[in-house]
Amino acid sequence: MGSYQRHPRIDMHCHAVPPGYRQYAIDNGHSNPDGMPAMPKWTPKSHISLMQTLNITRSILSITSPGTHLTPDTSSSAATGTRQTNEELSAVCKSHPQHFSFFASLPLPDVSSSLLEIDHALDVLDAVGFAVLSNAHGVYLGDPRLDSVFDKLNARKAILFIHPTTCNILQDGDDGQPVPVAVKPQLGDHPRPMMEFMFDETRAIANLLLSGTVEKYPHITYIMSHCGCTLPPIIDRIAGFATLLGKKTGAQDTREEYKQLLRSRFYFDLAGFPFPDQIHGLLRVLGDKGHERLVYGTDYPFTPGGLVASLADELDRGCDELFGREDRERVYVGNAEWLLGLD
Template sequence: MERIDTHAHVVPEVWRKYCSENGYDRPDGMPAIPAWTAEEHIGLMDKLGVSKSILSITSPGTHLRTNDDDLAQRVTQETNDAVAEICRSHPDKFGFFASLPLPDVAGSIKEIDRALDNLGALGFALMTNAHGYYLGDNHLDKVFSKLNDRKAIVFMHPTSCHSHKSPETERPLSQYPAPMLEFFFDTTRAVVNLILSGTVARYPDITYLVSHCGGALPPLVERFSSFSTRILGGDAAVDSNSVKDLFKSRFYFDLAGFPFPDQIHGLLRQADASRLLYGSDYPYTPAFALTGMGARMDEELHKLLDEETVREIYSGNAKRLLKF
């Protein structure tokens, strides 16, 4: 069965070099930035039945030094250029979500047009927070206004928790790699802030892709929505049915990671199967693990859903979203 991979990473050498030079050679507590080549990625795609992968840069993104916007713009442009060239060399296999130098607003607005008009980006990969500015922060409003003007797709990828007021503060439970637990919580922070800040409502032409089956979000919908309505009130108020409507109209969720056998049930209570997408998280999930994980995904999806719905999750939903 054909698959389109909307959560697939790329490691261009220029980005690897900048990460190493700026102290990110072991990002988020992981052992290393993994090796990546287009040839190895395509070979894995063939084994997994993936017809096309949408490449993106993962954590820590491209703004690598606090308050150094000039460096961030240089890293972002060189990285996006490198990824675009990879895609041009393999147009039948790869597309990409471009990076932005957030929280640099002016640089990000310029890069949005360049990436869409000159490089052929399909959308944008944004970290859940940029040096502590979470998606939905009013500091980023002009960027979201521009993304809305361009009717952009925003692929949200988790990163380590930060505070822009205390950027050097150690992340919670730093003895464990952030992708193990903290990434799920940072995804949840970002989505909740996007909704409660009114960003999703103010900019109705942005479509959001949320990583890892929604992170820790699904069991918390009733809590944050009821709290916002009954305790906070005012502009922050939103009820759980409205949130669920957003999840069925403005958001998609990929199945990268370990959503089976348990996590998937929580998400399906909040969003329906038409909003689910296949994702591998390669190469941060290594190739040797993905064959078994793919078989597990296939088995578990067929327990829950009919054949045609599974087919849509694997490729049809992505084709409509990306206009393939």
């Protein structure tokens, strides 16, 4: 599969669909998550086979959208479903310790259950961090309702892997009910991961910056997925509007402040289609040492194995053009090793 050079790599953005979670999602109406044609098949064996083909030395598994809080206003069942899913992923990792680690899920926006899950996932299940969605039933990262969760994550010096999901903006005057979204795709619809995911994660990162959350909790390390989504081309616009909305620093200082936070507090995975074009906007924002903030990702199995291989080929060619050998190795392995404490 593919003719790329097989440089070793650590996969920071890949997913698992173990049987318990698959049934849990189907039972809650997510047979076609976010308008995708189907939930992909997944087994540890098939995942390890792909890893061997691509020379992936470790994969950090996570649950992707729609996450583990599958139905609004069902906090009890969401807490149970999240706990069971995290335990299922932990068991997979313990059965294959040379291949897998995992980011645990949280039942956001249920704050009390999420606080309990943070300690359980780290202390009992050996999670290496947490996978959270850009919004949880319309509550976006950076919302003050989540401050106690971020306070706990900060105290635990957690890694927070942020994954996009379907946009779910709350409407004014509707008692907090989110904008309804279709569960099953219709003929002619575009699956939301095609475009809407990129906008929604950008919205979440903007909210983290604008709300002051990133500065307020200095010990959380963030991983933004998909090469920064649509953030790079509008980060200057976001900073400019922040000054119009009451931020006391000028536009130039605010731009530099936000870019410095991205350079020091965020990593960016290269899952998806960073080449031939997207990567250049992100590197302009990150500056001369941008390669120190990049990590590898496949998005398997939601990106099928054959496409993962061809994207790996394209990524190898692009990275060989942009980076020297040592810098490329940091992107593929070194940065992830540092994040995970493996070096």
